[in-house]
Amino acid sequence: MIPAVPRAWAPYCGAAPVPDELFARWNLDSLLLLALAGAAVVLSRTSRRPVLSAAVIAIALLLFVSPFCALSSALFSARVAHHVVLAAVVAPLVVYALPLEKLRWPGSLLMWTGLQTLTFWAWHAPTVYAAALSSDLVYWTMQLTLLSTAMGFWGAVRRASAPSAVAALLFSTVQMGLLGALITFAGAPLYVPHYFTTMAWGYSPLEDQQLAGLIMWAPSAALYLAAALLVAGRWLTGEDREAIA
Structure with missing residues (x-):
């Protein structure tokens, strides 16, 4: 049985939408748009790979400005996809653009992996x-810590020797898969803010949670595994790692 929701949730991306209103739910927060414009300027001035920089800004617009932001208020699976893209796509794109x-x-690969x-x-x-769906401050703390620690990790991977980088990436593959499996096989819905937001989308809260776990278990872990195989392949064939750095 699903317990009653103890409070009204007010996530940063707004109240959970129903399907008919999703495409009208653009997030035009002026502070966010200003921050993204600033990030675009900084990247354009520091990046040597403008295609990667452009991809970073485009994905950030998708995650935080497009209706996908509102969808993540309704579906935990969308929120997990958001976090996966932030940590395993946006972060390495930024790192490899610089x-x-x-x-x-500062800090070792072991520290950043941990x-x-x-x-x-934790999040x-x-x-x-x-808590992150009841406070804008906590929400942005979540987003910035997920992004910054992921950037620290990918930066340490880029600086590390190939064997160390492969080990860290394989560890990340396993830990993402483990967390995804724990969420997938939980016997009851765990995430209170989504108890009453998923049914309009054709999912029970538990089904939405299981989909979220599968996203974290398979696609997320696969991204880290693919990176590990890429580094290992270049190492074993004697190619210069700096060619992809």
């Missing part, structure tokens, strides 16, 4: 996740 000398951040794992797991704990 020149290597811009990535001299921080990324801890951050990702998907049900009570912590619920």
Whole structure:
């Protein structure tokens, strides 16, 4: 049985939409648009790979400005997809768009691997996740810590030797798959803000949660595994890793 929702949720992306209103739900927050414009300027001035920089801004617009932002208020699976793209697509695109000398951040690969794992797991704990959907401050803390620790991880991977990079990427593959499996096989819905927001989309809360777990288990883990195989392949064939850095 699904318990009653103890409060009205007010997520940053707005109240959960129903399908008929989704495409009218653009997020035109002026502060967000200003921040994205600033990020675009910074990337254009520092990046040596303008295609990657353009992809970063385009994906950020999709995640935070397009109706997908509102959809993540309705479906936990959309929110998980959002987090996966932020950590496993946006973060490495930013890191590989920058020149290597811009990535001299403190901390070892082991430290950043641990921080990324801890951050990702912590924000998907049900009570912590619920807090992020009841406060804009907590929401942006979640987004920025997910992105910053992922950037730290990918930056450390880029600087590391091939064997160390492969080990860290394989560990990330396993931990993402494990968290996804735990969410998929939970016997009851865990995420209170979505108890009454999924039915309009044809999912029960548990089905939505299972889909979210599968997204984290398969596509997310596959991204880290693909990166590990790419680094390993170039290492084993004797290619210069800096050619992809």
